[in-house]
Amino acid sequence: MxxxxxxxxxxxxxxxxxxxxxxxxxxxxxGADPFFPDPCIPDHVINATKRALDEGKTHYALDNSYAVPELKEVLVQKLRDFNGLDVDPEHELIVVPSSAFGLYVGIRICVRPHHGDEVLNIDPGFAENFNDVYQMGAISVSVPTYMEDGFQLRMEELEKKVTPQTRCLVLTHPNNPTTTVYSREVLEELGKFLVKHDLMVIVDQSFERSIYDDKEYITFATLPGMRERTISVFGTSKDLGLTGFRVAYMVAPKPIIDILKVAAFNYVGPTNTFAQYGVAAAYKDPxxxxxxxxxxxxxxxxxxxxxxxxxxxxxxxxxxxxxxxxxxxxxxxxxxxxxxxxxxxxxxxxxxxxxxxxxxxxxxxxxxxxxxxxxxxxxxxxxxxxxxxxxxxx
Amino acid sequence: MxxxxxxxxxxxxxxxxxxxxxxxxxxxxxGADPFFPDPCIPDHVINATKRALDEGKTHYALDNSYAVPELKEVLVQKLRDFNGLDVDPEHELIVVPSSAFGLYVGIRICVRPHHGDEVLNIDPGFAENFNDVYQMGAISVSVPTYMEDGFQLRMEELEKKVTPQTRCLVLTHPNNPTTTVYSREVLEELGKFLVKHDLMVIVDQSFERSIYDDKEYITFATLPGMRERTISVFGTSKDLGLTGFRVAYMVAPKPIIDILKVAAFNYVGPTNTFAQYGVAAAYKDPxxxxxxxxxxxxxxxxxxxxxxxxxxxxxxxxxxxxxxxxxxxxxxxxxxxxxxxxxxxxxxxxxxxxxxxxxxxxxxxxxxxxxxxxxxxxxxxxxxxxxxxxxxxx
Incomplete structure (x- = not known):
């Protein structure tokens, strides 16, 4: 064969x-699937999804952001209120069927396959990111973190691993598996590092809603100068528990979203339509x-x-x-x-x-x-x- | 950037x-979206989906075929009765979130990116296939068909376009946009061509259930010797009208499904869980x-x-x-x-x-x-x- x-x-x-x-x-x-295997999704989310089914919301979701209107509106509000991001939903937002997919296309857009391009991956980190980089014909470079630092980033490790071939860095924030919530100081240092080496960053915010001890949680794209080099990926599986719904979304600069609307869409097509109404209900009352x-x-x-x-x-x-x-x-x-x-x-x-x-x-x-x-x-x-x-x- | x-x-x-x-x-x-924009999905499908939601079927669908058990059972039966394919659901079947995605990974597994590999695409044909090949760093080679032939395949055109770099052929059957239902004679000739040049074939059967005039419709993988070189992609959007459900499935030889379970899963993760119950209901009574x-x-x-x-x-x-x-x-x-x-x-x-x-x-x-x-x-x-x-x- x-x-x-x-x-x-x-x-x-x-x-x-x-x-x-x-x-x-x-x-x-x-598995990172809240309360698996027990039913756990609240009635208002289930009912909104069922209502969409009853109302015939079963056709392709082909809006400009591949979102149903209700979800688009809710996401704009959530991104502003929860993340501190003001987003133009027509040009800076796209709905995709999973954060796994968002991470894949987010990394892929930064990388030229089989070109010797390198991607910095925090290690320990989310395993799919290592696989993604390998699958697309690029080189995953591990950046170690240490228990004695609470697994925060060490700038000297990043500087050791960056080369002229480095294209981007992938950050799972909070980190999976170390649970690390990166501090403002570390993220600001990281921002300087990205500017210095002209790198993009793909940030996975899958667990953003479960942060303990009133620790400050920073959406990386809100840091000064970072919006233009950040591809933010937001899931609904982990923090909202909507694992079986398969709805995620990405925020990035317009030129990137423009390409994703073609490229990501070509790979996989739109996202489940009625599930989006459930996600909208979850964000309306989380x-x-x-x-x-x-x-x-x-x-x-x-x-x-x-x-x-x-x-x-x-x-x-x-x-x-x-x-x-x-x-x-x-x-x-x-x-x-x-x-x-x-x-x-x-x-x-x-x-x-x-x-x-x-x-x-x-x-x-x-x-x-x-x-x-x-x-x-x-x-x-x-x-x-x-x-x-x-x-x-x- | x-x-x-x-x-x-x-x-x-x-x-x-x-x-x-x-x-x-x-x-x-x-759009190829049945009866868009009007509601059209029958009650038994809507109700099965709603029932799954009520029963807490909202967790990841992580079965060995990424299918919920009900759907797996129904697909085995449908593939046997409708397509004439006896399928081992544990090793020859995978559920994916769209036939667009199935086509992408189906072609991708045959192709080495940026290696000069070529893919034969019937032209006129489904546009995403041309884009897929380009996006993965391979070369799409158009094989023309002609109105005077009813857009059936001409073997001499295939022979003209095949090279040592050719890896596979993509067949949309019936064809989109020409509507051509390929004849047994043509498909048998195609089979010989694939064997002669040691090519794989990716067959998109999205419209298999709407065939007119009692024309014979052949599932390509059932032809002698073809099972081992065929990646069959079945959607539910076109012929069942479940466009917003985002459920498709693939049948292929075990070594290919083994890889897809890793590679395809890594790209996009599992398929919507409750939508699979709706699809199962649709196949039970189509x-x-x-x-x-x-x-x-x-x-x-x-x-x-x-x-x-x-x-x-x-x-x-x-x-x-x-x-x-x-x-x-x-x-x-x-x-x-x-x-x-x-x-x-x-x-x-x-x-x-x-x-x-x-x-x-x-x-x-x-x-x-x-x-x-x-x-x-x-x-x-x-x-x-x-x-x-x-x-x-x-």
């Missing part, structure tokens, strides 16, 4: 290990996320204390999102410990190596899954008991 | 001309399409007679889909005649040049739009009146 041999080398996370879990007893802290954040807040403190009580385990208090990034390197490798928890505790967690080469020795443990908090607590207690059995490595 | 300059050259159809149409009086025969086909049948004959009555205009009886491919070359260029109909008749039709270099001198006129057949008739009569005013070119 004559197929692109480079694509044969692609690998995705191997989920088969989780099949070993006893389905009756297993507790999964893996107060349910405040309730979720209270649940996350409890679970965050519970897990933080329990996990840090295990000899040889270290975890920082999460700053955003709904997961822990747990250092287990004194007990074994990511895969060893993940497998141990599968077999010994019937609990599924993600090995850190799914999140880049600097993820070795870590686990990502999701605390946003399952509605029943007592099940979550049980999962954590099982993890504690199971890891307590392991000796510290010499 | 440092962006891929090749993407700057991308152009999409320019819809601005249609904005000149008087919104009160305009009649649009442009009898409404039979009703639609009766409407199309009437409109097809009406338009065929009226349009062929215009001096200098020639149209073949459509074989599939719900549009005419109209030769107006004796009256002017595609754009000239399109613009004339906009200004003179307040009717929107598509210029043939949107469908490849061999589309010059043609118009695509959609007869599947608008529920009210009398509006369609009025649009055709306005076209007749308006084209009758034009002198034959010398």
């Amino acid at each position: 004559r197929i692109d041999e480079n694509w044969l080398k692609l690998k995705s996370p191997d989920f088969s290990a989780y099949n070993a879990l006893d389905p009756e007893k297993k507790l999964m802290l893996v 107060s349910y996320v405040d309730d979720w954040n209270k649940i996350y807040e409890y679970r965050r403190k519970f897990g933080y204390e329990k996990l840090n009580g295990i000899p040889g385990v270290e975890v920082l208090m999460p700053e955003g999102g709904f997961f822990f990034w747990v250092n287990v390197s004194k007990l074994g490798t990511s895969i060893e410990i993940r497998d141990h928890l599968i077999h010994d505790a019937n609990v599924g967690v993600s090995p850190g190596t799914w999140f880049g080469s600097n993820g070795e020795g870590f686990l990502r443990i999701m605390y946003g899954t399952m509605k029943d908090t007592s099940k979550y607590e049980e999962a954590i207690l099982r993890i504690v008991q199971s890891l307590n059995k392991l000796p510290l490595k010499a | 440092r962006i891929d300059e090749n993407w700057l050259k991308l152009k999409s159809p320019d819809f601005s001309a249609y904005n000149a149409l008087d919104p009160e009086k305009k009649l649009m025969l442009v 009898s409404y399409v039979d009703d639609w086909n009766k409407i199309y049948e009437y409109r097809r004959k009406f338009g065929y007679e009226k349009l062929n009555g215009i001096p200098g205009v020639e149209v073949l009886m459509p074989e599939g889909g719900f549009f005419f491919w109209v030769n107006v070359s004796k009256l002017g260029t595609s754009i000239e005649i399109r613009d004339h109909l906009i200004h003179d008749a307040n009717v929107g039709v598509s210029p043939g040049t949107w469908f490849g270099s061999n589309g010059e001198g043609f118009l695509r006129i959609m007869y599947g739009t608008m529920k009210d057949t009398s509006k369609y008739e009025e649009a055709i009569l306005r076209i007749v009146q308006s084209l009758n005013k034009l002198p034959l070119k010398a």
Whole structure:
């Protein structure tokens, strides 16, 4: 079969290990899907989607922004009020079927395939970004971050990794998996770095609505001079929990949105029409996320204390999102410990190596899954008991 | 701004001309969206989608085929009964958010970007396929078809255009815009050609359910030896009218589906979850399409007679889909005649040049739009009146 041999080398996370879990007893802290597998979307969102179906909103959504009018209006307001971004919806906004896709086309527009172009990826980071860069025929360059810094960016690491071939940087903010909410100081330094090297930045704001301890959250494009070099990608799966709706959106300078309206549209076409009405309803009244954040807040403190009580385990208090990034390197490798928890505790967690080469020795443990908090607590207690059995490595 | 300059050259159809149409009086025969803009989806499909929402089917659809179980089961049955394809749903099937996307990744997997690889595109053909090939850094090679052949394939044209750099051929079956249902004889010849040159084929079956005059419709992958070199793409937008649902699926040999599960998923993620339940319901009872086909049948004959009555205009009886491919070359260029109909008749039709270099001198006129057949008739009569005013070119 004559197929692109480079694509044969692609690998995705191997989920088969989780099949070993006893389905009756297993507790999964893996996917970033709020309260999975339990129903969790509030009535006003469900009803708005159903109403759109009843009203025959089933045709292509081919508006200039590929948005239904209601959603476009709501997004302009949300971007202004929540993000501090004033957006011209006709020229600076496009609705796409997922932030995964937004990230892909956002990076792709900056990169010339098979041209030696390089993309700076924060590592640990969101694994799909590494794959995206590889798939488009560019080179992903890892920029390490360190637990001792709370995984903030070190400018000297960026300066070490930038070359004349560098085209852009990808920033997941807050970071997935480290939960880091980047500080104003760090983001301003990053801005100077981007200007100095004339780089674009693709910012993934998927978890922007779950930020703890009243920490300041900065939408990168609002920083002075950054609007013109920022492609912002906003999802609705993580912070609004609308994973199955498949609606995301991008904000970027007009020349980029102009191209995306052709190129992104050609790849995938428009976004589900009636789901957009549900998303509009969610943004009109996102107060349910405040309730979720209270649940996350409890679970965050519970897990933080329990996990840090295990000899040889270290975890920082999460700053955003709904997961822990747990250092287990004194007990074994990511895969060893993940497998141990599968077999010994019937609990599924993600090995850190799914999140880049600097993820070795870590686990990502999701605390946003399952509605029943007592099940979550049980999962954590099982993890504690199971890891307590392991000796510290010499 | 440092962006891929090749993407700057991308152009999409320019819809601005249609904005000149008087919104009160305009009649649009442009988009391939059944009965647009009128509600048309039957209750059992709407209700199944709403039920899924009520039942909390709003999480990621992360099954092995990225399908919800109900849809997977229905697709296996539909592929067997309707297409004559026995499919292993775990290894030969993947659900994707659009046939546009299926075509893109289907072509992409055959092609090495910026490597001089060539793709054979039937011309006139579906415009996105030309763009796809350009966007992925390969070369689209047009294979002409001719009205005098009913736009069937000529093997000598294929032989003329194939080179050692050719990797695959894209076949829209029935063809969009020519409506051609390829004959068994032609498809068998095509099969020999593919074997001889060791090519893959990507087959778009978007309009497979609207075939007229009991013409034999062949799913290409069922031909002897073709299964292993065919990537079949099935949409639900055109023949089931589920344009806003964004659900499509692909059937291909296991090694290809294995790669798509990683690569396609990485690009865009899963497909809308609750919409899949609506699609399952549509396939369980697609009898409404039979009703639609009766409407199309009437409109097809009406338009065929009226349009062929215009001096200098020639149209073949459509074989599939719900549009005419109209030769107006004796009256002017595609754009000239399109613009004339906009200004003179307040009717929107598509210029043939949107469908490849061999589309010059043609118009695509959609007869599947608008529920009210009398509006369609009025649009055709306005076209007749308006084209009758034009002198034959010398």
